[in-house]
Amino acid sequence: MPIGSKNRVIAGCGMHHVALQTRDWEASLRLYREVLGMSVAAEFGTPERKVVLLDMGDGSHMELFQPTEKTPKVGEAAPHDPFTHVALATCDARASIEHIRQAGYKVTVEPTDVALSTLRATIAFFLGPSGETIELFQVL
Numbered sequence: 001m002p003i004g005s006k007n008r009v010i011a012g013c014g015m016h017h018v019a020l021q022t023r024d025w026e027a028s029l030r031l032y033r034e035v036l037g038m039s040v041a042a043e044f045g046t047p048e049r050k051v052v053l054l055d056m057g058d059g060s061h062m063e064l065f066q067p068t069e070k071t072p073k074v075g076e077a078a079p080h081d082p083f084t085h086v087a088l089a090t091c092d093a094r095a096s097i098e099h100i101r102q103a104g105y106k107v108t109v110e111p112t113d114v115a116l117s118t119l120r121a122t123i124a125f126f127l128g129p130s131g132e133t134i135e136l137f138q139v140l
Helices: 025-035 093-102
Strands: 017-021 039-045 050-055 061-065 086-089 107-116 119-127 133-139
Touching: 025 050, 025 061, 093 107, 093 119, 093 133
Parallel strands: 017 061, 086 133
Antiparallel strands: 039 050, 050 061, 107 119, 119 133
């Protein structure tokens, strides 16, 4: 896993994983493994609730939790959805969003060039199968 070198307070700080409570287990596995190309780093949990840790490709991870009977359904309010989105790095946001669109996912923000202080990037957003917002982030 890549080790960060710019954080002077927490040595080696960087993203390890983002945890997602899926609402549709099979659809989530399909998106993250087949469409986005993430590989299984670890599988654990219980027979009643599987958990999979997926390597995003650079050593950072996405952790998916299988839904339970108490998990909100797609479109229902979820009290434990504290993150606003997951940002995935890409070298080509435009080609990546077209691939995702062709796979049947709803694009919510078309590729847009932005200036974030001194950082220039192309960003795009789409919705995953559990209603999660996913950003594609290309540093220019």
